[in-house]
Amino acid sequence: MSLISTLFGCKPASLQGPDFNQTIPKILHIKPGITVTYEMPSNMSNLMNFGIRYPNESPRTITFDTTEEHKFQLWHWRESVMLDGAMWDYKMKGRADLNLRIDIALKPELTSLKSFIASLYEEFYNGENGLNTNFRRKRPNRSDDELGSWIKSIPNDFSEISVNGAPAFTWSEDSRDTGQGARYYALEFHDRYFLTFAFLSSISARNTKELEMAKGRIPQDIAAFMERVHVFQK
Numbered sequence: 001m002s003l004i005s006t007l008f009g010c011k012p013a014s015l016q017g018p019d020f021n022q023t024i025p026k027i028l029h030i031k032p033g034i035t036v037t038y039e040m041p042s043n044m045s046n047l048m049n050f051g052i053r054y055p056n057e058s059p060r061t062i063t064f065d066t067t068e069e070h071k072f073q074l075w076h077w078r079e080s081v082m083l084d085g086a087m088w089d090y091k092m093k094g095r096a097d098l099n100l101r102i103d104i105a106l107k108p109e110l111t112s113l114k115s116f117i118a119s120l121y122e123e124f125y126n127g128e129n130g131l132n133t134n135f136r137r138k139r140p141n142r143s144d145d146e147l148g149s150w151i152k153s154i155p156n157d158f159s160e161i162s163v164n165g166a167p168a169f170t171w172s173e174d175s176r177d178t179g180q181g182a183r184y185y186a187l188e189f190h191d192r193y194f195l196t197f198a199f200l201s202s203i204s205a206r207n208t209k210e211l212e213m214a215k216g217r218i219p220q221d222i223a224a225f226m227e228r229v230h231v232f233q234k
Contacts, residue, residue: 015090015213017098018221019043023228024060028083030104031065033234034189038225045089045097064104066190072106077124078117080105080196088221092205096214098221099200104193113188114158114169121154163187166231179203183222187231197226 018041028036062083064070072079080103090096107116125132135150136142144151155171162168166187173182181201188194199222205211 015092015096015210015217016043016088017090017217018088018225020224020228026084027061028102028195029061029063030189030193030195031063031067035232036187036195037230037232039228040084040086041088041225043088045087066193075101075103076198077120078105078196090214090217092210092214093207094203094205094210096203096205096210096218097201098218099202100225101198101200102196103198104195107188107192107194109191113186113194117169117171117186118154118158125152125154161185163226164230179205181218183219185226185229197229199225 020039020041022042023039024042026038026040028038030036064081064083070081072081075082082101082103084102086100088098090098107113124130127133132144132151135147136144139147153174155173158169158171160167161170163185168185168187170183170185173184175181179202181203183199183201185197186194187196201218203211203214203218205214
């Protein structure tokens with residue numbers, strides 16, 4: 001939004017967000033034998049700061065070879081390698097954005113993906129240095145009920161779904177801030193890796209109407225993105 005419209009309180013007729021009429025076709029090769037295609041809306045926010053190149057410069061073909069050594073780094077609740085990412089601004093009086101991170105993570109063989117992800121959250125929240133553990137240490141005389149939304153819950157809404165024929169899991173993540181949201185999709189490969197599409201949203205609206213518009217629009221945009229994800233296996 002321009003400075004003039006901001007100063008005079010003007011607001012756009014509708015939220016902007018990802019533009020699925022102008023997308024960049026992306027091809028992700030997970031060697032050996034897996035190809036994932038998706039479409040990245042090209043109208044990304046200039047606030048994007050993933051440590052990777054901007055969309056008009058980033059490679060349209062990305063390769064991850066499982067036979068090679070990779071440096072997996074701890075990000076949030078999992079160790080992963082980031083492959084692609086984006087951010088879209090909804091351009092409203094307050095602020096709303098949708099943040100996407102696509103990465104690949106390790107999983108022990110012969111372990112169910114659902115139980116493994118739940119165990120990662122358990123460690124991340126309630127392990128020795130977990131988020132909940134640290135809050136409890138700082139406030140030893142308070143119960144979890146008294147700490148309220150500072151104590152995060154392990155996701156309990158895991159759902160088995162199909163992403164255009166490919167089996168996957170989806171779930172949401174607990175947030176202490178009602179303006180924050182997280183929706184994950186995970187696809188398993190080779191019994192040792194899983195690919196995640198992590199959609200993180202943030203809304204700081206100045207009026208109820210725009211808050212409700214953003215809350216309604218963001219899930220639609222996430223669904224529209226995932227409708228364009230296809231998995232091919234040799």
